[in-house]
Amino acid sequence: MKKTLKKSWLSFKLSLLFVLPVVASGQGYSIRLSLSGHANSQVLVTYYYFGNIYVKDTLQTNPEGLALFFGSKSLQQGIYQLYFDQEKQVDFLVGQDQNFEISLENKTSSPQIKGAWESEKFQEYLNRVAEQKSRYDTITAKKEQYKNQPDSVSRYNQQLRKMNENLTSFRLEEGLKFADSFYGNFMTANQVPKPEENQLPAASLKNDSLRWVYEYNYRAKHYWDYFDLSDLRMWHTPYIKERLNNFLNKVLLQHPDTVLPAAIRLIEKHRNNKAIFQNLTSFILNNSIQSRIMGIENVFVGLAEKYYLSGQAFWVDAQTLDYIRQEVAIRKNNLMGNTASELLLEDANGEFHSLKQQATNYTVVAFWEPECGHCKTEIPRLYQEVFLKANPSNLSVYAVYTMNDKDSWLRFVEEHQIRDWLNVWDPHQSSNFRYLYGVRTTPSLFLLDKDKKIIAKNMDVSNLKQILSSLGVLQPE
Template identity: 35%
Template sequence: MNTKFIIILSVFFSLTLFKVNGQGYKIDVTINGLKDTTLILGHYFNKKMLVNDTIMVNHEGKGSFTGEEPLPGGVYIIYMPDQKYFDIFIDDEQHFSISTQKTEPILNLTVKGNKQELAFNEYQKYLNKQQQKAVALQNNIKEKAQSQKDSVEIWKNQLNELTEEINGYWNNILTKYKGTFLANFIRGIKEINVPDFNENKSLPDSVIRWKRYEYYKDHYFDNIDMQDDRMLRTPYFTNKLETFFTKTVFQIPDSIVKEANRVIEMAGDNKEMEKYLIQYTFNTVNDSKVMGMDAAMVALAERYYLSGYADWVDEEFLTKLEERVTKLKPNLIGNKAPDLKLLSPNNEYYKLNEVYAKLTILVFWEPDCGHCKKEIPKIKEEIWDKYGDQGVKIFAVFTQHEKDKWTEFIEEHQLEEWINVWDPYNQSNFRDLYDIYSTPVIFVLDENKNIIGKRIGTDQLPGFIEYHLKKK
């Protein structure tokens, strides 16, 4: 089974708490239609809801969330037993009351004692109305595009006007509540405006597209205050990060590392934000299925964890991470493949670095592995039979010790033309050099024995080989 080192973002993520007149929090809640049941107060974090408090409401739907320590600012959730919920805004004013109905809680909400929550709720109500108008216009455009062509342009203009109106509403909040978390929250929702870059009409479309992409990537976080850790407790922050690192930045280790370092630096002196960004970017590359992304994991591990910068990590974690990095570094894409001197079934030694080939398929396998029983014959049929006469060779390493099973499999599947080798005396250290903890594992080496592909599935292997042969 393939093992992978993972840092789990703790649900007990340490938070810098602040005092509000030394009085903690007290949120009086009335929800008409509920009685004698539980309410949960939680907050958004890392695409999850983390629970802060739980209370019982009485037969009138009344109850109070209270605590001696103030809550860290953010968007919070009041969660009802029937899985209905609504969001509230919590920042500097933490002694307030809200009242609403069980049905349509946002539209029926009233607030006393919390200016930002009141403005946030008014924003939610306003947005709900505008969305209803937008949906009606979009349905008209879709359903009556043929029968009422003259009206379509009118409806499109009305949609544009609606968008401008919403932008105006947002701008009013930014002005009225400048310097507050509410303003930061609303600004963070807005997409950045990307210039057209078409002033020079002679520029090719490809150049314009590249300039727009570069601008979008470089300014992606312009509207988000990355030094405000309250943004961590919003429903969209982690989604924005995910979109940036998995869909915006090219999935190349060097590009990911460069952008990860840049984003982490945006946290400035805010240690809570910095800590989250370090953990998030590390986990993202560590969990990535993109070939070669382990190079990004090694780079981030060495810069932030193994350097001692991440001083919140315990020694046990660091020891395991260092061991993992040590095993990964020799076999990163772009590195010279570690040499192997191994025995054939006829007790002849073969060295990997002495194999002359345009491309060398290095495969680690065993005949008792169920997956190998399917994949090794596919490599024979789809790689060796097709490309064996085009400068492709296969260096197949048997990872176990039952020689008879190995040689029987070779004979049964006609693999005699491969370079079949094993390590009966455990002298080569191939498991550590190539990080072999499961089988089959496939590497592709170029003519200089540099690693150009690793842990490739047999389905992707033919296309990969074809591409590199044509490239040569």
């Protein structure tokens, strides 16, 4: 009898622990977990912030799979996650009402949420998406099965389009219906605006180029219409980095004259919120320095000078600022669109040659050295596939040997018979070419126009050939 009473009292204490914080929470939060398939287990409660996942708390379930996530201060609204292991995670929404229960019958079932309407609606949405994905995969498999039957493929494509349209309509309807809530804003933010066919100007309907221009301008202008970057709750979702990446690297035309002004407009629009100002500026700066698109480094220099070197980046430490300052100094002299710095270098006989006195329509400046593995293939290719195939009055090559071993340099020149272009070097390292042209690796190729403006840089020979073909200097292969 005593044993039974003791067991009942223990069960009562566990239940009391599970209930009391709900009553006492006030302005705090109390999220009850009932995880039948995870008894006596550790569960991490994590949250999203700016594309990353951080641990908020570590919970231990009791023998019945119960646990309580609670605190005296309200949680930041956003998307949270229960992390069980690498195979099992459960996302849930925390909105205005932070007193609710999450139940999970077993390790494979979908969660059930009760007590907070936003959290409940979000789970219903996830269930809808999962159901649609299953149907989508089934139809896609059938489409593949009947891929040789055009009528069947057309029918399946129509079904897939209809499914996407229905989900889009559902999101927009939910967003409008619950516009004053985080759930409503989240649903709306899933949409990316695109012009309807009846919105297109008549001229654009008949001309593919005009259609592309109109649709591009529309997407760039309206991309953020549904996604409120000023809403800090949206920074606590999994999608913020994806949306920024897509805007900067896909929606915008990848040219510095397009990306830099758009980036500055986006930053300035949100600079009143210090956290968002910091996040946007840091993200776009890092994106621009990591980009492999030619010319986007101009965006890095522009943002660095405007926000970092001017002292507006209040969050940056001295070491990072020094690195940024050095990168700007190295890159600024040789940005695309700039006039190339003058070089006055000598040939093997000691005669000096000016870069700016090259009179051809285009000039390739090649920094190289014979011990560089890539140079051993690229420099002969540059000579054979570019220089010899171009009209000498249209293209010249100013080939700069970057090291000091004259014998090694001349042996390579003789071995590969690359005597007809201008071979020069800087034996006394007095021209400062490494700084002026940012030469940190070899080969480094620059393409200049007749005014010696940099129109392309840091490309391999294959890319250079494509550019020269588009300019009419080489015949397309």
